[in-house]
Every structure is written in C-alpha cells, then in structure tokens.
Amino acid sequence: MTVSAEAVAEVQPSGLAPEVLDDQLISQLVDWAKADGIKLTGQGGLLQQLTKRILESALEGEITDHLGHEKHEKAGSGNTRNGIRSKTVVTEVGPVVLEVPRDREGSFEPQIVKKRQRRLTGVDELVLSLSARGLTHGEISAHLAEVYGAEVSKTTISTITDKVIDGMNEWQNRPLDSVYPVLFIDCVHLKLRDGKVANRPVYVVLAVTVEGTREILGLWAGDGGEGAKYWLQVLTEIKNRGTEDVCMVVCDGLKGLPDAIGAVWPQAITQTCVVHLLRASFRYAARQDWDRISKALKPVYTAPTEDAAMERFLEFQEEWGQKYPAIVRLWENAWAEFVPFLQFDTEIRRIVCTTNAIESVNARIRKAVRARGHFPNEQAAIKCVYMAIMSLDPTGQGRKRWTQRWKAALNAFDITFDGRLSAARR
Secondary structure (H helix, E strand, C coil): CCCCHHHHHHHCCCCCCHHHHHHHHHHHHHHHHHHCCCCCCCCCCHHHHHHHHHHHHHHHHHHHHHHCCCCCCCCCCCCCEEEEEEEEEEECCEEEEEEEEEECCCCCCCCCCCCCCCECHHHHHHHHHHHHCCCCHHHHHHHHHHHHCCCCCHHHHHHHHHCHHHHHHHHHCCCCCCEEEEEEEEEEEEEEEECEEEEEEEEEEEEECCCCCEEEEEEEECCCCCCHHHHHHHHHHHHHCCCCEEEEEEECCCCCHHHHHHHHCCCCEEEECHHHHHHHHHCCCCHHHHHHHHHHHHHHHCCCCHHHHHHHHHHHHHHHCCCCHHHHHHHHHHHHHHHHHHHCCHHHHHHHHHCCHHHHHHHHHHHHHHCCCCECCHHHHHHHHHHHHHCCCCCCHHHHHHHHHHHHHHHHHHHHCCCCCHHHHC
16 A cells, blocks of 8 residues: 555646645545455555555654654664564544564654553543443443444453543632622432442532633532531632632522522522422422413413412412422422512523523533442542533534623623623633
C-alpha cells in the first residue's frame, strides 16, 4: 500500500487542485483494495493497513529527527538506529501491529505512540463515550471485540475511565459565579454496595447563569435518604465557592429545605417545583383519574393571583377532597412554597412552572446507571454520573436552544430582582 511520488505525478495533471488530488488518491486506493480482495474495514482491511503505514511512517520521521540523519546514512560516531521492536496498539480501526524503531543509546522517546502506550487516544475517548451512555465495562469490552476486533479487558476499561477522576475533582471544586438567577436542586438515588446493597442519594444542583446558559454546579453523594440537613451542607459549599446570592431556588417539597435555603441565602425565594407537586399528587390517585386531576389542578398553578389560586384550589378540594384527601393535604403543606412565583411576571412563571429543567439531567443519569445495577463504592458511582452529565450536549445545539428559551425570563428577572443580577455581569 505504498504510493510513490512518481505515481502521484502520473495522475496529477498541471494545475490540479489539492482536494481533487486527494479524491483521486483515495479512489485509487479503494480500487486497488477491491481488486486484491481486501476489505475496507475490519481485521486486515484497508483502513487498518493505512493506519499501520501512517503510524510507522510518523515513527520513522521521529527517529530521523532524533538522530539527525536518514536511514542508511552514515552517522559517524553518533547515535544510530538499532533495529525495531514490534508492539500491538488498539486503534479505532482495530488492533494494529507496529514496527517501532529503536536507537543504540535507548534515548529515543516516540511521541505519536509513546513507550508502553497500548491504545491510541481515540480508543480512550470511545470507551469514555460508551461508558457515559450507560454501557457496563463488560458490554464495552464485548462491543470493541465485536466491532473493532480489539481485545480490551474490563480492568483496562476501568483504568481508562479512572482518568476522568482528576478532572472531576477539579470540576467539583472550581470557583462559581457570584450570582445565579435560578437554582434547580434535586437528587437521584443509586445503589451502592457498602457491606450490603443500599440506596444512596446523589445530590445534583443545576444553575441558570445570567447569560441564560445552564451549568451543573456539582455532585454530592449523601448517606441514607435525602435530607434537608445534607442539603444545607451542599448549599453552604456552593456559597463558599463564590456564590453570594441566588434569586430563586426551585426544589421539591422536602421538609426543612426552605429553612436550609434561607440560612445560606436569606434573600432567596424558595419555589416548590410544580411538576414535582403534580407527580406527588398522582402517587395518591388511581391511574384512571390522573388526566382529570391534572385538568382540575391546572387552574390552580396558572391563576393570575394568589387569591385566585386559592379559589381554584378550594374548588379542587370540593371536587376531589373526599376521594383523595392526601392530595389536598399535600398541596396545603406545600402552599407557602408553591405560591411565590404567582407574584412574578408571566415569563418567570412560565419558565418555573413548565420547564422541569433538572429532570432531563436526572433522566440521563438514570439511563447511565440503570444497566450497572449497583456500584462497588461511592467514587465509582460519582464517576459514572459525572461522565453522564459531561456528555449531555455533545453538539452544543441544546445549549443554544436553552439560552434562547431563557432570554425572556432573564429580562423579567432583571426587572423583578433589580440590581441583584448585575454583580455577576461585572
């Protein structure tokens, strides 16, 4: 599979554009492979052979630069080539056996494929991508063997994924903005094997920045069930990392959580997530009544004022209170944290009421952890969740849509919380 300079000259007419030359060379290589019965992909395929030749050519260029003379040239009394050694590296086109040149002094340090390196960078990225999408280490190993013919053990895959830990720790402790318009806080439960398999909460905080982008501030693994006391520690850590003010915190109806939020940011408004309230209501109702209950509650959370919301709620209580008293008690207990957003501009109310922002993040986390069943320790669980959220928006299109959706609401926040958002824009 060697293309000589003379062969290139024969197929290149005068004035031929480089991109046309590339197309002709590629077409010629494909035709040669087909004529010789060589597959384009897979073991022994054209792509694998080209990868081998390109890497070996690059290694030969590196040792030439290192020694200062071409192959077969006299080197005088200096360092010289000393044969080759073979090594197999896993690439995105399968395992490739390379002939790596050596020098007599042993001072040659190749860069494109370093000493003791057994995988190209693309393979590591592929492993991390598959892991972030919920595949177990065994499934990733089987996938690489089936698709690429590469034998990568589960231990190696674990070693690859462990590389993200340093970056994860740096991310977890990074400085934060001084002001956030909104924080959405929630937790997901994972199974950890600590003596015995038990549910453990992982606390997630998603912020909306003053530019309208979303940012996950951190991940925290707690003990036992979700609790307001642990949330106080999480929010205090966020404040210690630089967040001096938050306008609104949207959360579920966990008892004691408003007090924890008020202790950290006294000016913050605690807003119960309407979607959480509705889902909690459905847990007390028969499935055949869900649609009717949803329609009956909609006038409550879309009412123009708090008084109007109370009137609609009394109507709901009259219609459904006898059959489902637990739903009525649920809304009564959450009323103080439910009504604050009714006093705000329509844009703020719409975004808080209809955008269950953190649920899309939680859905991705649950998808990533579902196949694993349970985790051996806390670090393995947090690592999995971290990789899942880092792969939320690979194209950046979601970020653009999110920012556009929040523009009108941020204008309303600027007016409603006059002066408090300007500190983050300085």
